[in-house]
Amino acid sequence: xxxxxxxxxxxMDSPERIKMAEEIERHRKQREMEVDYWxxxxxTEAEREKAFYAVVKRIHKAEIQDRGSYRxxxxxxxxxxxxxxxxxxxxxxxxxxxIFSMVLNLIIF
Numbered sequence: 001x002x003x004x005x006x007x008x009x010x011x012m013d014s015p016e017r018i019k020m021a022e023e024i025e026r027h028r029k030q031r032e033m034e035v036d037y038w039x040x041x042x043x044t045e046a047e048r049e050k051a052f053y054a055v056v057k058r059i060h061k062a063e064i065q066d067r068g069s070y071r072x073x074x075x076x077x078x079x080x081x082x083x084x085x086x087x088x089x090x091x092x093x094x095x096x097x098x099i100f101s102m103v104l105n106l107i108i109f
Contacts, residue, residue: 011017039048062073074080 006014043051058077059073062068062077066072066077068076
């Protein structure tokens, strides 16, 4: 039996890839809604100011002072563990897949 080779376009059009992309998008939207609700309804203005300051301060340390990598920022500056980092990576992966798909569509089509 001869094995047929699939092209990248075959994979891009495959039901499995489309289902995966839809599932990633569904999770991203759910997380975005949860975070927006938390930010808009569960925090006081003072708590939002503290949260904003805490994040900007750590980004400044990681990027400007330490000139560290993305992982350096997550693990060493923000002190995230692997479980929390997995949630962050799911968003990063979704962004990468989206950008990769757009670039390849420009190249292939």
